[in-house]
Amino acid sequence: MTILDGKKVSNDIKNEIAEHVTAMIDKGEKVPHLAAVLVGSDGASMTYVNAKVKACEKIGFKSTLIELPEYTTEDELLKTIDKLNNDTDIDGFIVQLPLPDQIDEQKVLMAIDPDKDVDGFHPTNVGRMALDLPTFLPATPYGIMELLERYQVETSGKNVVVMGRSHIVGRPMSILMSQKRKAGDATVTVVHSRSKNLKEITLGADIIVAAIGISEFLTGEMVKEDVVVIDVGITRVPDQTKKNGYRLAGDVHFESVSKKASYITPVPGGVGPMTIAMLLKNTLLARERHN
Structure with a gap:
């Protein structure tokens, strides 16, 4: 059994990008600039956004964090997005999800300039992905594809089961795995809360991508020998043996x-x-496009 070490591979990628940024600086080119918009004070979102800012600093990117209060109106957020769309110094930006109830998430995602949509959520970029055209791929599915490629996991002709149909992971994952690409050419099945005979389906899978948001849902009796398992989930599970009172668990019973x-x-x-x-x-791709 081989652990697909995302921490190691992500560090390799960051080092590769850092070298690229150094070369840009040597040529007198502008370095990439990523902005993040955070509305409210959700703990998980704050942790995630801060990790992005630190990653930017580490590899030589410029970064801007815009923090807005929980009571921010939809109109105020849309004005902030409009400013970022028109700021020529910003190459790409993200609006951290989830958003407070008073804001229409879909309207916000639609307002982002597709050329700066580095999360890859805008319908223009999703459509280009579906047509296998150059675009920004959603970061989580993109990361999974990169992980499979770098570990040279064979996917061609394999039966892949994607558990979950979210626009962020499940749907794009099913599209990418079925395309003609290095980590692709697979036969893909998407299962969800209404799927019948789930265990029968997962037992026939060569590769499983678990992204349903239910901790430790996929168990050993649901998979066959030599299966490849990608666990997208992360949930805090109460655990009194831990100092902070919880442990982190995925959608897979590891x-x-x-x-x-x-x-x-x-x-x-x-x-x-x-x-x-x-x-x-x-x-980085956005900066190169703008060049």
Whole structure:
């Protein structure tokens, strides 16, 4: 069994980007500039955004963090987005999700300039991805594809089961895995809360991408020998043996599934670090496009 070490691979990618940035500076070119908009004080969102800012500093990017209060109106947020769209110094930006209830998430994502949408959520970029055209890929699926490529996991002709149909992970993952690409050419099945005979489907999978948001849902009895498992989930599970009173768990029951898996991602340290690395890669792409 091989651990797909997202922490190591993401550090490799960051080092590659840092070398690229150094070369840009030597040529007198402008370095990439990533902005992040955070509305409210959700703990998980703050941690994630701060990690992005630190990653930018580490590789030589410029970064801007715009923090808005919880009571920010939809109109105020849209005005902030408009300013970022028109700021020529900003190459790409993200609006951290989830947003407070008074703000229409879809309206916000639609307002972002597709050329600065380094999260890859705008319909223009999603459409280009579906048509296999150059675009910003959603960071988490992009990270998973990169992880599979760098570990040379064979995907061609394999049966892939994607658990979950979210616009952020499940749907784009199913599209990318079925395309003609290095980590692709697979036969893909998407399962969700209404799927029948779930265990029967997962037992036939060569590769499983678990992104349903239910901690430790996928167990050893649901997978076959030598399966490749990508765990996208991360949930705080109460654990009194831990100092902080909880442990982090994925959508996969690691102890039982890892006994059968040929490759598996850990939680934490698997998909999470890759998401940030690919966001940085998208920002570099945005800077090069603007050049």
